[in-house]
Amino acid sequence: MLAKHLADTLSGSGIRVNVVAPGYFNTGRVHNRIEALMVDEGLDRDAAIERVANANPLGRIGTADELAELVGFIVSDRARYLNGTTIVIDGGSSRLAT
Structure with missing residues (x-):
């Protein structure tokens, strides 16, 4: 909503506003999720990574x-x-969430 408003407001000045909505990427947040799976479910690192990866349609x-x-x-x-x-x-x- 904010991005659309800013895009409308700024479009006449040559400024474009867009939003990138990322899923799981190889970042600290995903590493924290992997660590949590290791602790909470007793998974080893490879199994936890596989669990996170397999939740994605691309695997x-x-x-x-x-x-x-x-x-x-x-x-x-x-x-x-x-x-x-x-x-x-x-x-x-x-697309899996809908």
């Missing part, structure tokens, strides 16, 4: 490079017609 965790490539595109001139939208990059996980 894996996203990489920082994949996220960076998307953001690089969004801020580039190639995406100059993209404004006021949310781009979900989660390997398809969000």
Whole structure:
């Protein structure tokens, strides 16, 4: 909602506003989730990683490079017609929630 409002407000000035909504990526937050599974469910690291990865339709965790490539595109001139939208990059996980 805020991004759409900002996009509407700033579009005349050449400023584009978009939102990136990431799923699980190889970050500290995911590592914390893996650690919690290890402690709470007694899983070893590989089993905990597999559990997190298998919760995704692609069967894996996203990489920082994949996220960076998307953001690089969004801020580039190639995406100059993209404004006021949310781009979900989660390997398809969000479609499972509906």
